[in-house]
Amino acid sequence: MIRLQNIEKVYRTDTVETLAINGISLDIAKGEFLSIMGPSGCGKSTLLNIMGLLDEPSKGNIKIDEQDISRFSDQKLAKFRNQKLGFIFQSYHLINDLRVLDNVELPLLYRTSSAKERKVLATAALEKVGLSNRLKHFPTQLSGGQRQRVAIARAIVGNPQIILADEPTGNLDSAMGNEIMDILINLNKNEGTTIVMVTHDESMAHKTHRLVRLFDGSQVQ
Amino acid sequence: MLKNYFKIALAVLKRRKFFTFISLFGISFTLTILMVATAFMDKILSPDYPDYKRIRSLYVSTMEYKNTKEGWMNRSDVSFYFFEHYVSTLKTVQKMAISSNAKASNAYVNNKKLVIEYKYTNADYWNVLEYQFLEGKAFQQREIDNAELVAVISEETKKAYFGDRKTVIGKYISADNINYRVIGVVENVSKTLYNFSGDMYLPYTISKDYKDIDLMGGYNAILLAKSEANVPKMKKEFDQMVKKLPLPKDFDKIYCNADPFFANITRRIAGDGTSNGLTKVVSIISLFTLLFLLLPTINLVNINITRIMERSSEIGVRKAFGASSKTLVYQFIVENLVLTFLGGVIGIILSVIVIHLINGANLISNMHLSMNFTVLFYSLIACIFFGLFSGVYPAWRMSKLNVVKALKAQ
Numbered sequence: 069m070i071r072l073q074n075i076e077k078v079y080r081t082d083t084v085e086t087l088a089i090n091g092i093s094l095d096i097a098k099g100e101f102l103s104i105m106g107p108s109g110c111g112k113s114t115l116l117n118i119m120g121l122l123d124e125p126s127k128g129n130i131k132i133d134e135q136d137i138s139r140f141s142d143q144k145l146a147k148f149r150n151q152k153l154g155f156i157f158q159s160y161h162l163i164n165d166l167r168v169l170d171n172v173e174l175p176l177l178y179r180t181s182s183a184k185e186r187k188v189l190a191t192a193a194l195e196k197v198g199l200s201n202r203l204k205h206f207p208t209q210l211s212g213g214q215r216q217r218v219a220i221a222r223a224i225v226g227n228p229q230i231i232l233a234d235e236p237t238g239n240l241d242s243a244m245g246n247e248i249m250d251i252l253i254n255l256n257k258n259e260g261t262t263i264v265m266v267t268h269d270e271s272m273a274h275k276t277h278r279l280v281r282l283f284d285g286s287q288v289q
Numbered sequence: 290m291l292k293n294y295f296k297i298a299l300a301v302l303k304r305r306k307f308f309t310f311i312s313l314f315g316i317s318f319t320l321t322i323l324m325v326a327t328a329f330m331d332k333i334l335s336p337d338y339p340d341y342k343r344i345r346s347l348y349v350s351t352m353e354y355k356n357t358k359e360g361w362m363n364r365s366d367v368s369f370y371f372f373e374h375y376v377s378t379l380k381t382v383q384k385m386a387i388s389s390n391a392k393a394s395n396a397y398v399n400n401k402k403l404v405i406e407y408k409y410t411n412a413d414y415w416n417v418l419e420y421q422f423l424e425g426k427a428f429q430q431r432e433i434d435n436a437e438l439v440a441v442i443s444e445e446t447k448k449a450y451f452g453d454r455k456t457v458i459g460k461y462i463s464a465d466n467i468n469y470r471v472i473g474v475v476e477n478v479s480k481t482l483y484n485f486s487g488d489m490y491l492p493y494t495i496s497k498d499y500k501d502i503d504l505m506g507g508y509n510a511i512l513l514a515k516s517e518a519n520v521p522k523m524k525k526e527f528d529q530m531v532k533k534l535p536l537p538k539d540f541d542k543i544y545c546n547a548d549p550f551f552a553n554i555t556r557r558i559a560g561d562g563t564s565n566g567l568t569k570v571v572s573i574i575s576l577f578t579l580l581f582l583l584l585p586t587i588n589l590v591n592i593n594i595t596r597i598m599e600r601s602s603e604i605g606v607r608k609a610f611g612a613s614s615k616t617l618v619y620q621f622i623v624e625n626l627v628l629t630f631l632g633g634v635i636g637i638i639l640s641v642i643v644i645h646l647i648n649g650a651n652l653i654s655n656m657h658l659s660m661n662f663t664v665l666f667y668s669l670i671a672c673i674f675f676g677l678f679s680g681v682y683p684a685w686r687m688s689k690l691n692v693v694k695a696l697k698a699q
C-alpha cells in the first residue's frame with residue numbers, strides 16, 4: 069500500500085543542516101497496522117508527514133497504492149490526499165471557528181457531496197467515536213480526549229484507505245488512550261484500513277501488527 | 290461549493306468579532322463619507338432648481354484687470370453697465386439673466402430682527418431661470434421701467450415675515466424702512482446655489498449702482514444660447530467682444546470669461562483670468578479621493594493578512610484533508626467579498642441616515658441632498674473590487690504555505 073525507497077530528509081536553515089531522515093525504506097501492506105517508535109527528535113513525525121504527502125523528501129521515492137506521487141500537481145495531490153488519506157495529529161488541529169459537526173464534515177467539503185450526505189456521514193463518524201451528543205459544540209468546549217475523538221471522526225469520515233496518526237494518545241490518560249486505541253483497532257479490523265501510528269507507548273505499540281523503531285533518522289528495527 | 294464558502298465565511302466572521310467589526314467599520318465609514326461627499330458634489334454640479342438649462346448656458350461673474358508690466362491686478366464682480374452695454378449686443382445670446390450680489394437688509398417682525406437677503410434682477414432673469422411660483426408672478430419689463438417698489442419673496446421669507454397667512458400678494462414687506470409690495474412667492478432655493486438663492490428679489494432699476502459707467506460692479510449673469518450647439522459660438526463672440534473693451538487707466542489687459550457652470554466655480558476658487566482652474570480643482574479632488582480610498586484599502590489588506598496568518602493552522606488542516614491552493618484562495622476571496630459586501634450594505638444604510646440627518650438639520654439653508662444611485666452603483670463595484678484586491682494577495686500568499694509549516698505555526 070505504501071512503499072518508501074531510500075527516503076532522506078534534510079532541513080536546511082541558514083546555519084545548520086539537520087538530517088532528519090537518513091535513508092529509510094519501508095513497505096507497508098494493505099490492511100496492516102504499523103506503529104513507529106523512537107526517541108524524541110528521531111524523525112518519526114517527519115517520516116509520517118512524508119508518507120502523508122504533507123512534506124516532500126529531499127531524496128527517495130514514495131509510492132502509494134502503486135502510484136508515483138512525485139509528478140503530481142498541487143490539484144491532483146490535494147485530491148489524492150482527500151480520497152486516500154486521513155490524518156490524526158498529536159495536537160488535534162481542529163478548527164476552532166467551526167462547530168464539531170462542521171469540523172468533521174471538512175474532508176467532504178472538497179468532494180462532490182450534498183449538504184445532507186455530509187451531515188449523515190459526519191454524524192455517523194461521530195457516533196462511531198461516541199460523540200453524537202456534541203455535534204453543536206465548538207472544539208474549545210471539549211476535553212482533550214473528546215477533541216481527539218473528533219479528530220478521529222474527521223479522519224475516518226471520508227472512508228480513506230490509509231490513516232496516519234501522530235501520537236494520537238500522547239496527550240491523554242491511559243484509560244482514554246486505550247479507548248482511542250480500540251477505535252483504531254476496530255477500524256483496522258472491520259474496514260481493513262491501513263494504519264500507521266507514531267507512539268511513545270510500548271503497550272500501545274504491542275497491540276499493532278508490526279513495530280518499526282527509529283534512531284537518529286535511521287531504522288533500527 | 291460556493292454555498293459552503295458562504296457558510297464558512299459567515300461562521301468565521303461571526304466568531305472573529307473584533308476583526309469583523311474593524312473591517313466593517315472601515316469599509317462602511319469610507320463608503321458613507323464617499324456617498325455623502327458625492328451627494329454634495331451632485332447637488333452643486335448637476336442641474337438643480339431653478340437652474341435647469343446649464344447645457345445651453347454660460348456664466349459670467351468676474352472681471353479682471355491686469356498691468357502685466359508692473360504686475361498689478363484688480364478683480365471684482367461685473368457691472369450691470371457691462372452686461373447691458375456690451376453683452377446685450379451679442380447676437381448669439383438669446384437671453385440674459387442678470388442678478389446682483391446678495392445684500393442684507395433688516396426687517397422687524399414683532400420687534401424681532403429678521404435679516405433679509407435681497408438681490409436685484411432683470412426681467413429675463415425669470416425667463417432663464419425656472420423658479421416655481423407658489424403664488425403671484427415675477428415683475429415684468431413694465432415694473433422695471435417704472436422702477437416700482439415690488440418684490441418677489443421666498444417661501445421661507447413669507448413664513449418668517451407674514452406667518453401662516455395664506456396669501457400675501459399685495460401686502461407690503463418693509464426692509465431697511467422701505468416698503469415693497471409683494472407680487473410673487475417662490476419656492477426656496479438651496480444655499481449651495483448662491484447665485485440664485487435669496488430671500489427677496491427686486492427690480493434692478495431701484496438699485497443705486499446700475500447706471501455706473503464702469504466694467505466692474507456687483508452683478509453676474511447667465512448667458513443663454515439658442516441651443517447647446519450654439520454655446521461655443523456664443524463663447525467665441527463673447528471673447529472677441531472682451532478683446533475690444535476699452536482699457537481702463539493704468540492697466541493693459543482685461544479678462545472676463547463666459548464659462549460653463551463648473552468652470553465658473555473653479556475659476557473663482559482656483560483660477561484667474563487666464564486659467565479656469567478646472568484641472569487644478571479636479572486633480573486635487575481626485576488626489577484626495579484616491580488617498581482617501583487608498584488608506585482603507587491598505588488597512589484592509591493589512592487586517593486581512595493578519596487575519597489569514599492567524600489561521601495558518603486552519604490552512605494546514607484544510608490542505609491535509611484535500612483543499613488545493615486554488616480552493617483555499619477561493620475560500621478566502623469569498624470570505625472577503627462577504628465582508629466587503631456587508632460593509633457596503635451598512636455603508637449605504639449609514640449614508641441614508643447621515644444624508645437624512647444633514648437634510649433635517651438644515652446645515653446649509655434649504656439644501657436637500659439625495660442619494661445618487663449611479664454613485665451608489667459605482668461605490669458597490671469599488672467595494673467588490675477592493676474586497677477582491679485586499680483578499681487575493683494574502684490568500685495567495687497563504688495558500689502557498691507548506692502544510693507542515695502551517696500546522697506548526699500555531
Ligand SMILES: Nc1ncnc2c1ncn2[C@@H]1O[C@H](COP(=O)(O)OP(=O)(O)OP(=O)(O)O)[C@@H](O)[C@H]1O
Nearest residue numbers: 079080086087088107108109110111112113114115
Ligand atoms: N522545520 C524544521 N526545520 C529544521 N529542523 C527540523 C524541522 N522540523 C524538524 N526538524 C528536525 O528534524 C528532526 C526530526 O524531527 P521530528 O519532528 O520528525 O521528530 P519526532 O521524532 O517526531 O520527535 P517527537 O517525538 O518529539 O515528536 C529533529 O531533530 C528536528 O529538530
Ligand SMILES: [Mg+2]
Nearest residue numbers: 112113114234
Ligand atoms: Mg513528532
